[in-house]
Amino acid sequence: METFLQLLIYGLQLGSIYALIALGYTMVYGIIGLINFAHGDFLMVGAFVALFAVTLFGLGFVPALLISMIITGLLGVSIERIAYKPLRKRPRLSALITAIGVSIVLENFPRALPFIGPAPRPFPQMIPMVKFNVLGVSTNSVQLIMIALSVLLMVMLQIIVTKTQIGRKMRAVSLDKDAASLMGINVNSVISVTFFIGASLAAAGGIFYASTYPMIDVYMGIVLGLKAFIAAVLGGIGNIPGAMVGGIIMGIAEIFATSINSDLGYGIGFVILIFILLVRPAGIMGKFTIEKV
Amino acid sequence: MRLIKANKVYIIMILSYLLLETLNRLGILNSYLLQIIMLAGINIIMTISLNLVNGFTGQFSIGHAGFMGVGAYSSAVVTTVFFHTSSWPVYFQVPIFLVSLIVGGMVAGLIGFLIGLPSLRLKGDYLAIVTLGFGELLRASIRLIDYVGGPRGLAGIPKYTNLFWVFLFTILSIYAARNFVNSSFGRACISIRENEVASEAMGIDTTKYKIISFTFASFMAGVAGGLFGHLLMFLQPDTFSFLKSIDYLVFLYAGGMSSISGSILGAGILTAVPEFLRFLANWRIVIYGVLLVLLMLKQPEGFYGGKEFGFLKIVRQDKKVRTEKAS
Numbered sequence: 335m336e337t338f339l340q341l342l343i344y345g346l347q348l349g350s351i352y353a354l355i356a357l358g359y360t361m362v363y364g365i366i367g368l369i370n371f372a373h374g375d376f377l378m379v380g381a382f383v384a385l386f387a388v389t390l391f392g393l394g395f396v397p398a399l400l401i402s403m404i405i406t407g408l409l410g411v412s413i414e415r416i417a418y419k420p421l422r423k424r425p426r427l428s429a430l431i432t433a434i435g436v437s438i439v440l441e442n443f444p445r446a447l448p449f450i451g452p453a454p455r456p457f458p459q460m461i462p463m464v465k466f467n468v469l470g471v472s473t474n475s476v477q478l479i480m481i482a483l484s485v486l487l488m489v490m491l492q493i494i495v496t497k498t499q500i501g502r503k504m505r506a507v508s509l510d511k512d513a514a515s516l517m518g519i520n521v522n523s524v525i526s527v528t529f530f531i532g533a534s535l536a537a538a539g540g541i542f543y544a545s546t547y548p549m550i551d552v553y554m555g556i557v558l559g560l561k562a563f564i565a566a567v568l569g570g571i572g573n574i575p576g577a578m579v580g581g582i583i584m585g586i587a588e589i590f591a592t593s594i595n596s597d598l599g600y601g602i603g604f605v606i607l608i609f610i611l612l613v614r615p616a617g618i619m620g621k622f623t624i625e626k627v
Numbered sequence: 628m629r630l631i632k633a634n635k636v637y638i639i640m641i642l643s644y645l646l647l648e649t650l651n652r653l654g655i656l657n658s659y660l661l662q663i664i665m666l667a668g669i670n671i672i673m674t675i676s677l678n679l680v681n682g683f684t685g686q687f688s689i690g691h692a693g694f695m696g697v698g699a700y701s702s703a704v705v706t707t708v709f710f711h712t713s714s715w716p717v718y719f720q721v722p723i724f725l726v727s728l729i730v731g732g733m734v735a736g737l738i739g740f741l742i743g744l745p746s747l748r749l750k751g752d753y754l755a756i757v758t759l760g761f762g763e764l765l766r767a768s769i770r771l772i773d774y775v776g777g778p779r780g781l782a783g784i785p786k787y788t789n790l791f792w793v794f795l796f797t798i799l800s801i802y803a804a805r806n807f808v809n810s811s812f813g814r815a816c817i818s819i820r821e822n823e824v825a826s827e828a829m830g831i832d833t834t835k836y837k838i839i840s841f842t843f844a845s846f847m848a849g850v851a852g853g854l855f856g857h858l859l860m861f862l863q864p865d866t867f868s869f870l871k872s873i874d875y876l877v878f879l880y881a882g883g884m885s886s887i888s889g890s891i892l893g894a895g896i897l898t899a900v901p902e903f904l905r906f907l908a909n910w911r912i913v914i915y916g917v918l919l920v921l922l923m924l925k926q927p928e929g930f931y932g933g934k935e936f937g938f939l940k941i942v943r944q945d946k947k948v949r950t951e952k953a954s
Contacts, residue, residue: 438912441912563756606762
């Protein structure tokens with residue numbers, strides 16, 4: 335029972351990171367129908383920006399987090415403007431290949447820079463580590479703060495999407511781009527805002543991940559991004575609560591499977607994914623639409 | 628003279644092979660260049676097979692490297708673990724190598740069939756992610772099989788793949804793909820791509836044709852994997868990760884969808900470009916990525932999308948007769 339609770343806490347922590355990253359995938363997909371393969375690399379960028387903010391400028395945790403979220407968000411917006419926008423009217427698959435190209439550049443550009451390079455680097459401990467025991471389950475301050483912050487960010491996102499004007503515009507654009515445009519919504523700016531939010535959430539996810547597993551390198555986004563993508567599809571891609579649920583399920587399942595066998599931990603996500611998609615082809619919370627002629 | 632004209636393409640193929648082989652024998656092609664040419668051939672087979680599923684049938688599959696891995700491992704198991712052919716007389720080695728390639732293809736095809744059966748019910752991005760998942764599961768399962776070395780990999784595979792076999796199998800798969808696309812099977816697949824509901828209404832068993840093209844593509848990927856294993860002489864499960872599947876997707880789309888010529892160009896050029904950029908050291912992959920983005924922005928159809936080289940076009944027989952009569 336204690337082991338179970340212990341694993342559950344680790345699973346929740348990993349799951350909330352997956353959920354943060356999956357949210358970006360799902361939002362971008364919901365708005366422009368593009369699987370943004372470069373999304374996983376935003377979290378790497380976020381982690382590196384935070385690393386430099388802390389080591390070079392000596393900032394604390396909160397300013398570093400905010401700066402990193404803003405810079406990564408702006409990077410996301412500019413990538414959308416340069417690489418994806420010209421292809422918006424083209425077949426979606428051209429945009430997908432462009433996204434792969436962008437991801438290759440994002441991974442290898444810092445790798446080629448002499449002051450970053452391919453070697454993994456340690457990530458600084460930004461929050462004082464205080465360990466304590468609750469009901470025989472050992473946990474620590476970093477873990478709890480990470481979970482709390484992830485939940486906070488997700489609640490904020492949910493409020494933005496459901497309660498504010500920009501959220502209403504986002505929902506309108508994702509429902510029907512042309513109709514939204516006719517209603518006087520500036521579709522381009524809505525897409526930019528979506529990319530900003532998605533990329534900055536990924537940056538936060540990257541920093542939380544690096545605070546927990548404190549080694550970062552330029553390729554860290556590939557596997558993490560893939561798992562978050564699976565989480566997004568698992569929950570029903572394009573669906574925001576679905577991404578959160580999918581992320582949590584993925585995280586918990588992975589931790590439990592890893593405690594049995596480390597190779598199993600990698601495969602379990604795919605097994606769950608395949609199983610769920612074969613039973614519910616649109617994901618857990620996705621709406622299944624019948625194709626009409 | 629007429630004989631030469633009628634068989635122009637075949638003669639050009641044989642001559643280009645002889646040219647490559649002579650250059651090789653004379654030592655003008657060093658082993659590095661030769662390796663790139665052979666890898667390009669294998670990549671062409673892979674890209675064409677992916678094109679059958681993604682381009683012609685319109686089913687978005689992104690786990691193709693998994694089938695290549697299955698083929699590579701099964702054919703290497705035949706020649707290395709099962710039979711230890713490296714100590715055999717030479718004239719036994721070649722037949723067993725060919726048998727092993729077919730075995731690789733068959734196992735990959737069988738697994739493709741088993742995977743296609745449930746997953747091809749899904750559409751679009753969901754199909755994509757399920758194929759990705761199956762591809763990664765295949766890799767993860769190979770890691771767990773200790774018989775073929777598990778995560779350590781399988782070493783000591785004899786080097787049977789040479790320029791001749793790569794050339795032969797590339798040509799064979801180009802022709803097989805061309806004939807498939809122009810057969811009634813291929814027509815059915817294209818109609819599924821154009822409009823699944825309409826083709827179903829026309830009496831096409833869409834599931835059946837989707838599974839046929841998926842299985843056939845897996846078979847080709849398995850053969851390509853067998854060639855790949857006997858070229859590199861060492862296999863490691865992680866070679867066949869989803870990054871490799873993405874490489875083939877890039878080859879396919881950069882070359883141009885639904886065009887066998889495009890796949891040849893895409894795989895050929897994009898295998899060579901990173902090698903020629905080697906003088907840029909660390910920056911080479913960055914430049915490669917930038918070139919890829921620029922290509923998709925400037926020419927979203929790829930190098931040769933929707934077009935074909937002359938010899939891959941099918942001239943309809945009745946039309947040919949009519950034009951001959953008119954002249």
